[in-house]
Amino acid sequence: MATAAVATASRVRTEKAPGIKPRGWIGFLFIAPNLLGVIAFTLIPLISVVVLAFTDWNLVSGLGGITFNGIDNFVAIARDPGFWHAIGLTLVYVVVSVPLTVVLGLALGIALNRPLPGRAVLRAIFFLPYIVNVVAIGMTWLMLMNPKAGLVNQVLDAFGIQPGWFASSHWALPALIVMAIWGGVGYCSLIYLSALQDAPRQLYEAADIDGASAWAKFRVITWPSLLPTTIFLLVTLIIGASQGFGLIALITAGGPGDSTTTISYYMYQTGFQFYRFGYASAIGLVTFVGVLVLTLLTWRAQRGRALNE
């Protein structure tokens, strides 16, 4: 009797939603492991951060130790010189490293699009930094940039320059920017390369017939066709650079002084060294909003230009 009732109900539901067949739900079983992963490791932490941003909590005191403190954390952030210092450093890091990475990636992409001997090998070599382990990259650069015995300073010595790199509060951030550019250029060039190969051949042929210069062809044909790719790269690189953490944790730990304490590292210190999880969550939330605004502005600016062209 009950079975019959369930079967009837099932039929009724099917009739109400003809697009979804009952066995379509089996598909959810296939994505269940991934779905559970996303819920457990992304959605729940995300919601937790939003909730914790309005609390004073040190983790060790357990859930019972959570004290809601309204907007106190956000008021404290507004008055926290350490936060604004970290924001300033992050902006410098993003504003310098992202455009340079994109420009150099574009130049390299165009170069690799030409029929060079050993092109495939060169592409692989330039892409390598993107896939190499961050620890290996960090240790290698640490040796290369040793102020006394490093290869970089031995070369620069010929020009009378001896930067302190990671052992100088003036040079540590530039050193990290150099590493970020080195690590990102190969990736950008590969993305640009695939976009360049999709560029319409017939337009180049028409431009050749009209006697257009190389610069004119780049400005009128190549660049507009690369704009969607550029928007994609800018957005992903801005997000990535704003979250930059691994190399800082590995090489400088935010120092010397606080010269490389970017916002991600400041958040880490606040949460995992000082155990101020509520405050760290508020920093995370504010940073998220900031990166979102920056990304949207970039996206809108580039999209507007793409539409105009």
Added chain:
Amino acid sequence: MRRKRFSRREVLAGLGAAGAAALVPGCGSGGGRSGALQVWGGVPAASGPGDVVKAFQAKFPQYAVDYTRFVNDDRGNLKLDTALQGGVDIDVYFTYSQGAMALRAGSGLAADLTDRVTNDPELKVFLDTEQPRSYIDNGKVKALATAREPFFVLFNEKLRQQAGVELPQAWTIDEFRSTAKRLTTDKTVGAYTVPDIARIALGPNYWYDGNRSNFGDPHFEQGFRVGREMIADGTAFPWTEVLARHLDAYQQNSFLTEEFHLWSTAPFNLRYLYDAKKYPHDFKVSFAPSPTVDGKDWNGGSYSNFIMINPKSPKFEAAWAFVKFWLTEGATPMLKGGKLPALGGVTDDQVITGMLGKEPDKYFDMDSFRRVVLEADPKLATDTRLTGFPEITLAVKQQRDLCWLGEKDPGVAIREVRRLADAAIARNERRP
């Protein structure tokens, strides 16, 4: 054959069951509790704890013990904290940093051991507050030090004799500095760095003065200034090299390769000095006491490696038996990792064979070892006031680095430490 069709409810039930199956084993208080006593520590089992556990099980066959090692860094301590908070089966655990100590003891993660300590004549020394060996939170004993880690200054005997420098048996910080100067050569810097002058002069809780920080005391600026001057005149290791090579964690390598001479360190680093196959070197090491400052002689070392019992442990009696065993008679195997037992209870021979390897005479000057490590009774400074401790630790490190890199004047650097420390103390004392 007709294929079974799943209803939405069945699918949801399946998802729920799968989720529960995945999540339940990893959480919930009491989940996965075993019969054995669970002990978490930061020292690898092979460096002593494994043998302590064996000896305990031999004496108390009714108890089984599982020792789990966590790496004693930020991530390892976070793992321990979340495990304790999440109800993972941990009965006894170790705390190595004072910052973590205050947090754990103050957050209900440490059982009250006051009665046990008070009622046991062997353990009454843990109630001493002059040179504390325990952490007392609101009048309750929450943690007991298992190790004693006095600082001393190591000399490279070969280079010392070449330089014709006498091995000091008592000396001041100025004599330390002049000795470093005499030992500096083209190849070897006189000292790794200067001992903590403020600590020697002020003793425990030296960062605090009432409800403010104590960085207005001139010894802090003196420490920064002496360090900077020694680096500038080449008698202390260049701080650019220390940072660029991450030397703070690998000081022993530069000592063994004779890059620097005087090394102010503690017994845990002696393990690098008696194994010439693994850590090649061709010199003996001799010992001098820490220098004094203005007649004050606090040692830079402390009582440490605090053992604590999880208040949620259902095996408190077994846990206490283990703690007491470790403190009173079981810690001898820890000598191989350079951990002198907090309560003594070991013979000189056990210390020598435990800490200095199989051929102590080959690698160490035994007269000075006996004098400085076995016979001396230095005043150890263990901090028990810990308000804003991690924040102040970071502020001191950051400003010291800038000062010793030559980028900031010692006075300016100390004033910045003072500002940051005052803010950290005020902020933490406001918290509930």
